[in-house]
Amino acid sequence: MTDPFSDTEEPFTIIIPANNEAAWITACLDALLDQTPDAGTMLVIVSANACRDDTVALAQSRSDAFTARGSRLAVIDNEIPGKPAALNRADALAPQGPRAYLDADVACAPTMIAALRHALTPGEARFATGRLTVAPARSTITRRYGRLWKSLPFNAPGAAPGAGLFAVNAAGRARWHTFPDLISDDSFVRLHFTPDERIEVAEPYLWPLPEGFANLVRVRRRQDAGLAELRQRKPELFRPEQETAAAPGLIFKLLLRQPLDLAVYMAVRIAAHLRPATGGFTRGR
Template identity: 50%
Template sequence: MMCLQPRRRDAVDPFRPAPHNPLDRNKETAVLSVIIPAHNEEGWIGPCLDHLLQEPAPDAGAEVVVVANGCTDRTVELTQTRAGQAEAQGWGFQVLDLPGLGKPGALNAGDRAASGDMRLYLDADVRIGPGVIAGLVRALSGSQPRYASARPRIAAARSGLTRHYARFWQQLPFAQSPAPGFGLFAVNATGRARWDEFPRLISDDTFVRLLFRPGERIEVKGSYEWPMVEGFSALVRVRRRQDAGVAEINRLHPDLIANEAKPRLTKGALIGMALRDPVGFATYVAVSLAVRAKPADGQWTRGR
């Protein structure tokens, strides 16, 4: 498969609907397109791409589309240095250097540039573990709509407070549910047909996941590393945004909530978790109380 060289696109309509069938394009297609929206990710994009490109592309072909979204740092430059690595591993490679579109706009631009019938949407700070790409391709094969992800692991935090919070948070029902998909989720062509453009929502990953019933969601073997923000004020800010994103979907797409299907956290289970990890529980409660003390302001907040 031809390795596409980095290119620049300055004029783009980020909210033009994506086609229903990703294969209806007059250009070479790949089995998998990995779309990475990136806004000022110079500290993260290199390791993200290095982990993704550590294994050869699937036999049927794959490509990476990095959408640099209003970057003012070295994100584009560092991304372009991975073009040779991608070519050596058989991956197609594109870099779109675009004005600030917001994350939904960047995802839509990446979708239009991509050619794969399967789509993997990957945050620029995620590090994929071995075997995940091959597992996703296997899971998404076939004609039935499918959504797939792997098991997330929280990256080692620098601050003790974030370590305590993350340790407790990872035991909650959502984090323990199959294929929660935060930071990494993939769909096949019939799955991608479930929606047109990415809507202007706070939580794009929750929106997509809830378009699929539990039986249509697959967790493949392997894991990926996802970082959590450092420090109390950052945890409060991001948690407030996450809660606002869920509330927004409840308000605008109430029909999707039936697809959540996560187990309820009973009072007995919560007490048991608190007894096993009192420090983590106290940290989680403190963040939760701070979130409730001030409503969300509706502004975009980095997820780490």
């Protein structure tokens, strides 16, 4: 069997932290297997941490398929929980060059990796992501919350929020050493780059929201806690040009256009602030 990295092409590394992702990991990896040929050689590292389901076995079952397309899949099975540690274990195995960090419940469009590879050319530090598309929701509450959330300035076209998927070139990866023990790893990385250094490619990726009011509240509570933690521990990252302010009158405009969506969104936010987040990873799906 030939080594998929025996030629001179620099592999595009894709790091996927995974904790009990049996319901999602197969679709995530199959979407990578469906990437167009111009995606080039990929090194996909699934960094499983403290999994108690079939995540590892399901990921390993795709190994031969990646080899057949001239790429490689590596699966780390570690008993120590925690997403930052899982990211760091995978980072330690990655070669120099462009790399993406992908949540296990995200499915990329077939042209995503080629677009990210093209955007992350060597040279100036760059951060890149795709066009975040909220996956179709089963519950009315989640659909309304998602519609309002997508209307916020943070998700404006070209804003490159990077939730669930972000990528950097080698110069961009040099902006930080290792992932600290923080909740908001995506915001931690994104804030290392100015708006002019962020690229949002046109290719979409599906990002699911938690289903139902209680799950939305739990995850929102943790997101809020993650941002507060980041502000407290890394205040230097919050420069004025990094802030995405709401346009004057936005709430009034949303009230006129999306009154029920706004009511759901505000109810989730208020409920999330009623009590602080507890420890541990929270997905709510």
